[in-house]
Amino acid sequence: MKRIATWAFYVVSTLAILYIALYAYAAFTEPHLQPGAPIHIFRNPDAPSYS
Secondary structure, three states: OHHHHHHHHHHHHHHHHHHHHHHHHHHHHOOOOOOOOOOOOOOOOOOOOOO
16 A cells, blocks of 8 residues: 555646646746737637627
8 A cells, every 4th residue: 555655646746747847838938918919819710600
């Protein structure tokens, strides 16, 4: 039981570190938005309109 708890701790710790690394990567590589700059949303022109 102690061995399972140890491995579970390792798995959860590894997932937490990977999550923090992914968050840091996303934070530092995101495009920097400027106030007033237009936001381009690309939509498939052949998509149906549900409105």
